[in-house]
Amino acid sequence: MAWLNNAATRDEVLANLPNYQAGFNALYATLWQLKEIPAQTLELCRLRIAQLHRCELEWQREELAIPPAQREALQNWPTSALFNEAQQACLAFTEIYTMDPQAISDEQADAVKKAYGEAGLVALIEALGLFYGLTRLTQLWGLTSTCEGVSS
Numbered sequence: 040m041a042w043l044n045n046a047a048t049r050d051e052v053l054a055n056l057p058n059y060q061a062g063f064n065a066l067y068a069t070l071w072q073l074k075e076i077p078a079q080t081l082e083l084c085r086l087r088i089a090q091l092h093r094c095e096l097e098w099q100r101e102e103l104a105i106p107p108a109q110r111e112a113l114q115n116w117p118t119s120a121l122f123n124e125a126q127q128a129c130l131a132f133t134e135i136y137t138m139d140p141q142a143i144s145d146e147q148a149d150a151v152k153k154a155y156g157e158a159g160l161v162a163l164i165e166a167l168g169l170f171y172g173l174t175r176l177t178q179l180w181g182l183t184s185t186c187e188g189v190s191s
Contacts, residue, residue, distance in 0.1 A: 047182060049173070070169065071102065075162040076155050078103050080126050084133040084163070085170040086113055091137050096182050097174045125154035129163055136167045 046052040053060040071078045082103040089097035090113060112119040116130045128150035135143045151160045 046180065049177065049182065052180060052182070067169070070166050073162045073166075075158040076129075076166070079105065080129050081163075081166050081170075083109070083113065083116075083122075083126055084129055084167060086110065087116070087130055087133050088137050088167070088170050088174050090114060091134065092174050092178065094174045094177055096177050128154050132163065133167060136164070137171060 046055065053063060070081060073081075082105055085102060086098060086105070089095075089100075106121075109121045112121045116122045116127060122130065128147070132143060132147050132151050135147060148160055151163055155163070
C-alpha cells in the first residue's frame with residue numbers, strides 16, 4: 040500500500056483512486072441531504088463514532104456545524120438536556136451499532152422509527168455503516184492531517 044504512505048487526508052487517499060473518488064464523493068454528499076433524517080443528527084452520530092473509537096482526526100473533521108456546547112456534551116448525551124429525544128434515540132442506536140450491530144434491540148430501532156419513521160431508520164443505518172467504515176479506515180490508513188469535509 041505504498042500509495043497510502045504519503046497521504047495525510049482522506050481526499051489525498053481518494054486522489055490515488057480516481058475511479059472511485061467521484062462516486063464516493065457523490066454518495067457521501069448525498070447523506071447530508073437526506074430528507075428522512077436531519078443532517079445535524081447524522082453529524083452527532085458521526086462524531087459519537089469518532090469519540091467511541093478515539094479517532095481524533097474524525098472528531099476534528101466538521102461535516103456540519105454543531106453548537107459548541109452540544110459537541111462538548113456529546114460524551115454525556117444520555118443525561119444532557121442539550122439533546123432532544125430524537126437525537127438521543129439515534130445516539131443510543133449509534134452506540135450499539137458501533138459495538139455490535141446484532142445487539143440492537145427492537146426497542147432501540149422503534150425509538151428511531153418513532154422519531155423519523157422506517158425510512159429514517161434505514162437512512163440512519165446506511166449512514167452509520169459509512170461513518171463507521173470511514174472512521175476505521177482513517178485509523179487503518181494512519182491519516183494524521185486535520186481535514187475539512189469531503190468536497191464534491
